[in-house]
Amino acid sequence: MTYDIAAIRARFPALAAGTAHFDGPGGTQTPAPVIEAIADALAAPLSNRGHETAGERNADGIVVAARQAMADLLAADPSGIVFGRSATQLTYDFSRTLSRTWAPGDEVVVTRLDHDANIRPWIQAAERAQVTVRWVDFDPATGELSLDEVRSVLSARTRLVAVTAASNLIGTRPAITEICRLAHERGALAYVDGVHHTAHTLVDVERLGADFFVCSPYKFLGPHHGVLAARPELLETLRPDKLLPSSDRVPERFELGTLPYELLAGTTAAVEFLADLDPAATGSRRQRLATAFAALEAREETLRTRMEKGLSELGGITVHSRAADRTPTLLLTFDDEAHSTVDACRFLARRGVCAPSGSFYALEASRRLGLGDTGGLRLGLAPYSSAEDVDRLLSGLADFLTG
Structure with a gap:
């Protein structure tokens, strides 16, 4: 190219x-196509999702298209794409939901390489659940996060490992695939902050081994909101707080309130813009x-x-x-x-x-x-x-x- x-x-x-x-x-x-997609969504008939009126169909089409766009970007299942206000909000929501399954004596692992959005929600959830927090340091001389140190803090009581795929401060990309594998060997889940990583490297959540992968479109030319990718079958096991009349389907059960349709339209346009960086490229998105x-x-x-x-x-x-x-x-x-x-x-x-x-x-x-x-x-x-x-x-x- x-x-x-x-x-x-x-x-x-x-x-x-x-x-x-x-x-x-x-x-x-x-970029202009993202701006135009947001404007076009707002200019067309738009209402809550449904299939009867033009506004309902437009809203539904926008959501379906955005889930598929993010699934293409992350090599994920569109049925496991959850939208939220921000990566921070999504992490707080999932920390509260996941921590209900923890018990005193359990452990969670966080790293000093991470953005606070992938540290503080887990620490606060651990405090409420009376769960032990284990820290993984990185070497300040090299910026590297040691796999040996990760191994040293894992145990049979580890329930979750929260780790960044790339440091937003110094750019370090830890060996995420290996870290997720180590977590799974202990029966723990891996929650990966991909906010900085997704802007620079094509993601494959399954290859990475992430059980949960969170990112933000505004870091890769899109509008301001958050996206989480997970296996639909894993999401089916989780019961978040939600309004009684709201959908209990996955992934809708995790999306609180009406989605920002215009921003989702912009996100689809951002993914398409990235796919078209080479106008001569062919094949699937x-x-x-x-x-x-x-x-x-x-x-x-x-x-x-x-x-x-x-x-x-x-x-x-x-x-x-x-x-x-x-x-x-x-x-x-x-x-x-x-x-x-x-x-x-x-x-x-x-x-x-x-x-x-x-x-x-x-x-x-x-x-x-x-x-x-x-x-x-x-x-x-x-x-x-x-x-x-x-x-x-x-x-x-x-x-x-x-x-």
């Missing part, structure tokens, strides 16, 4: 403002996605290398993203305490470069790195990132450090 970056960027109205965006890990910019993500990963690797080389040449910068397998997301701090990442963020913003500073809800990871709750400057690539963007970033940082 020839990655036509000019043609891709032309489809993002926000890029016309001239800003170089490195804030993709916090949320990507939106899943096959086109495979072609697109292979090209996207190769391009992001090239740009990441360009960025890392430029940062090393500037000097006075510590890059905390060091894992052998990682996304194109870099966290950096400055060796000279006179230069803060907050000041760098503001300086770059005045140059039309968006590179945020913080810990980005990955508090445990930031603290493990010795950065407290402050974190660092996070640089993330997205499908619309260009070599010129990277050069503007490096030029801006050079001026900041010498100014």
Whole structure:
């Protein structure tokens, strides 16, 4: 595939403002087809799902299409796709439901590499159920999460392992397939946070071994809401709190209230946009996605290398993203305490470069790195990132450090 970056960027109205965006890990910019799909859904007749009126049929069609789109993206069963307000909300909902099956003496495992959305819900559920929480650390020198340490905390009483597929702070991609296998050997479930991972790697939930996989379309060019994928037969065993008249079918029993139909239409459009990154690609949508993500990963690797080389040449910068397998997301701090990442963020913003500073809800990871709750400057690539963007970033940082 020839990655036509000019043609891709032309489809993002926000890029016309001239800003170089490195804030993709916090949320990507939106392409025109997604915006149009949202508008079209709202402009057409729309009501609660049904089959009698045009509005009912439109709503039902949008939901069915969105479940299939996310199933294609994640290699999942569309009957196991659950929609929610956010990945955080979905995780809280499932933590409350799953914890009803726990008993004192049981154990759950969380990692310090994770976003707090895949830590705090499980800790709070464990406290209520009087369940023990086991922690898995990562090596701050390498950013790696050790399988040996995972093994050391698992036991016959482990009920759930919560782990990220990719750190939103430093990009580390743990050996998820092996971690899920270890969890299953102990009879535990694996709940995988794929919010950051899904934007950069084509997911296959069955291959990963995730019992639950959660992600957010706004990280991969879509609108703001959350998606969870699980096997329908597993969802059938769970009984969440719900309203009496609402559907008890799977996956509807987990979707509280009326779904945001216009956002689901946008999500379908986002998946289709990704599948069409190579206009010449053929085959099923899943096959086109495979072609697109292979090209996207190769391009992001090239740009990441360009960025890392430029940062090393500037000097006075510590890059905390060091894992052998990682996304194109870099966290950096400055060796000279006179230069803060907050000041760098503001300086770059005045140059039309968006590179945020913080810990980005990955508090445990930031603290493990010795950065407290402050974190660092996070640089993330997205499908619309260009070599010129990277050069503007490096030029801006050079001026900041010498100014």
